Amino acid sequence: MSAGDAMHPGLNLGQTDAETHARAGHDLFGFWIFLMSDAVLFALLFATYGVMLRGTAGGPGPADVYKLLTAFVETVVLLTSSFTFGMASISLKHARGIAPITAWLGVTLALGLAFLAMEYNDLATMVGDGAVPARSGFLSSFHALISLHGLHVLAGCLWIVVMLVQLCVFGRDGRVKINMLRLGLFWHFLDIVWVAIFSVVFLQGLAR
């Protein structure tokens, strides 16, 4: 596998050594497999959600608890964070110093945290209104799905923090680059899962 060949998805390593290139091709493939396994996890939670949609047990249903506007704002925030992460990846490849990378990463982190805060607020409101997971099968599946995604975003945020530290400590060494690429896949992947969530959960639940 020549270095030029290893134009892996998201693999924009720029002027790196061939060795890191080969390693990256290898490591990222493993990470893709992990993501796909994770995707099965989400898919089965989606299927479970579909199965349990009718299990409201007389409690609140989708239309009673979902809010279109906040879902929309959350979506835009997450989408934007995907874009800003993309900018961070490009800086990783082209920029000289680490300042632009850390800046874009910082923005991404802020957006991620904002998303989490909004989501937390949503769930807290629902719980306040009695739409707790223990109320019905339907609410159980909703809370499980959303929280799993939220936990992933939280993990992503933690990972960004770690990468910020590593960028300061190590600069852009081979492993930092590879980890940045992994993180990129992860972050974009979460965005894709969210697309499925807002389509299948929120929009489907609110369609009149």
Add this chain to the structure above:
Amino acid sequence: MNRAARSLTTLVALAPLGGCAALKLGVMNAAGPVAQAQWDLYTTVAIVLIFVGGPVLVLVPIIAWHYRRANTESAFRPDWNFAWPLELLIWIPPTAIVVGLGIVLWQSAHRLDPYRAIALSRSPVIVQAVALDWKWLFIYPDAHIATINRLPVPAGHPVRIELTSGTVMQSLLVPQLAGQVYAMAGMRTQLNFAASRPGVYRGENTQYNGEGFARQKFDVVALPPADYQRWVRRMQHQARPFDAAAYAALFERATIPAPVMYSAVPDGLFGRIVDRSRLPAAQAQR
């Protein structure tokens, strides 16, 4: 392989010592149209499968022995690794067999769908079965009687059982009469069968549900229709009325030593038990 044969011989030798009695309890001693059809299907499939498995059982020892290293007579062609005729032989006939069996499977699955009513001229008996820990409640809604761990039915009449569970998931099986179906709380499943001759047939729960599981057996008693009618009437007059205490006792987790009969069973008892399970966990699960 020799050894395998020897152990099988042991088994065959042991069978007369009472082993055959076991077989009488199973589907090979079918006592109704459903089990009979199942047993016929079983034998058909088994015969086909003999032809499927036979070649392997024959070829493996013969080829292994013939081509043993010590046999210098046999051809040795270490680089031979492919032949189209053999290849077609191992892909096409099995595929054809699976297609053939597939057709049989499709038809039999529809014909023997447990939800399908038995086509017999006589009127069907409706029974509602409730899986409990660790006993079975059978409600005869039309006669307003109920039994625990005993299921009398009129021979020659179709029986239609509607099942639910007052506790965990269970499965009702009467090997000599019909296959099984799960009974689940809050839900209703169905099982149709008929007994074509009077007799006593063993029924059981096959889905593990706790300590009393192994004792959760009952008898299906197929009576001549007139005897059955008499039994129903007798129960309606003599059996203990089904009261609140009886209802509460249903949900105690216990086996019972002997069958119990109830009369004056209220309408809608089955529906009440189905709905009971949809209540909040705290009330329903104990």
Add this chain to the structure above:
Amino acid sequence: MSDPNRGRAAEIATYGIGYGAALALTALAFGLVSWAPFAASTTVRIVLGLGLVQIVVQFRCFLHITLRKSARHDLQLILFSALIIGLMVSGTLVVLLNLHHRMM
């Protein structure tokens, strides 16, 4: 080392296009639900379709999954995963809705 004729600007453009398209698709989907010009079932179908398109767009623009040879392993992997996920999810829904139908 990387593809020579794809410079920095082109890369930014890819992300930009992806971002724009994703925003547009999202807005369209939310708009449809918000203003409800169609019957609910039609809306749901369109929304799910739009979601699918958006997923493809994001795979293409953010994750750089293309039909080029270099991404083939990953594409194979993703398509295989899609197949399995499709089997599992559709199987689950078909079987359990059928059960629901026959039991409740």
Add this chain to the structure above:
Amino acid sequence: MTGAALLGRLGWQSLAFVRAWQDPSLNTLIAAGAAALVVIGAVAVVALITLRGQWRRLWREWFTSLDHKKIGIMYVALSFVMLARALAEAVLMRLQQATAINAPGVVDAEHFAQLFSTHGTIMIFFMAMPFLTGLINYVLPLQIGARDVSFPLLNAISLWLTAAAAGLMMASLVVGRFSTGGWSGYPPFTETGFSPGVGPDYWIWAVTLGSIGSTLTGLNFATTIYKKRCTGMTVMRMPLFVWTSLCTSILMIFSMPALTVATALLALDRYLGFHFFTNALGGNMMNYANLFWLFGHPEVYVLILPAFGIYSEVVSTFSTKELYGYASLAIATIAIAVLSFTVWVHHFFTMGQSANINAVFGIATMAIGVPTGVKIYNWIWTMFRGEVRFTVPLLYALAFMMTFVLGGLTGIILAFPPLDYLVHNTLFLVAHFHNMLIPGLLYGLLAGYHYWFPKAFGFRLDERWGRVSFACWVVGFYLAFMPLYVLGAAGMARRSSEVLEPAFRPWLLVAGAGALVLAAALAALFVQLWVSVRHRRANVVPAGDPWDGRALEWSVSAPPPEYNFAVLPHVAGRDPFHDAKRKGTAYAEPVRYAPIEMPRNSAVGPILGALGGWAAFALVWQIWWLAAATVIGMIATVIARSFVRDVERTIPAETVARIERDWHETLARSAPTTRDFETTAINRGLAQVLA
């Protein structure tokens, strides 16, 4: 209530010993005895290691090692320990059923339920999975001409998570009780309403830890196979064992998440009062069955495929012949893997779905018979026109082919929904799956164990005791499980702690005797190991090729050097080492040796395993502070590790050269053996090649 905060649900009553003290019955005494065995065993092992002062060495050379070969061996050792327990339980169960015919038997109902639950769980997750993972770990990199798997550290982490899960299983013997819900753990029986104790929690967390380990393993193997094959090894030149490992890994990657979802949702129900599978409030227990078998069915092929790979290697090697129909074997393997995702409903034909659905899944199930049969015939044609040598591995392969077919055919019977209605949940089903698992999987693992043991340890296993053990496995199997078909067809439900039908007695007695023969088989296996270790000098095969092998793993010394290959091989065909021996290019010494980079040892694996195990234990007993602390500890460990940059170690060229020259000297000293003497002391691991 500070006690509750500190120790959660843990109390004196949780200890098996205390229970036996307060209520001494045969039943509690057996439980206490088992617990004592675990404790004494653990103490004895610790004491032995301490006395011999081996801790440091174990830690340095084994526990922290990232070498795939050592990890593989540790997996197999783990499976050994677990197997001993699961076998004891199996024998106890068979004795119970043979004696409890209208009589109390040996153990009480609740204890019996723990027995089948732990036996099934251990055999599947902690015997079969570690065993095959271990074998793949050991063999795979050697066969594809690589120095290690793709992610050595991840490999160690998987091992230690699996070990922690196995430890949790062992802990359940001593502290508390295990689940009574079977290896499939169906709710609502396993919900708090019906099983309020810690049992299902033990099951949930053991299985979850194990399945995370397996997912990571699958990911690791798949990447290794995709990305680390040596030059020239195209996909269609991979040894069949590599093909089956690949398909197994893919099955793990895509099926394990279903198990994780099922157990995680069950945990949410149990811990936080969610309603996924409860009776009440919109729960849907049928979805659990659906999720579990979405995993469970592919899982049985996860187990069988590597065994198929082993048979392919063994049959070809001991028939002295190229594998017949390589391409169709590969295609059949892929077909089995893909089809296995389309049949899960056959495990709950009796749940009440429509005939259409049952028929579709029934037909899909039968379809798997075709590629499976193709594989069997391919092995037969491989022996055809070969020179078959009846060594122990080949004997296992023959017994497998003849016996597995029977189980496959009963599988076809189960695939007919109307027939499944009759025998579902009966001993017929138990007979079917043991008929697949023992002659299929277990014989395969044993064949692999005999086949590769000399590679891993440098000496052959004793042939005579191998045959004794083999004979016991075959006889024992037929005796123990054929009667169950009859009993099942007669309607005897599985998981019965008592039998009310005297007519079943003769069959149960035969089955009980069979179990004892199986126990003897295992004993013979241990004797064999002991004898072989004692006589290892006579049986050494340092040259590394005791069986006139065909794939690359035989081209290096036995045991192989840490780096596997001094120079990464180039291959130009399917049986590269076999061809090289014929062409005379095998064992060529390179012009010069280069330094080799290998991963440095790391304590991360054992640390994560220990923390994971304690986290699981804390969750079982609801010791929240400990759970939080350990989970945070795990995250911190991972982060800390990402800051470590010094992860590689270089083996200098001189060291490589020295090791390789030693080996070449051994080669030069060894006399080539003909196949007639391969099981005698003459065999030094150098095969005589007749060009």
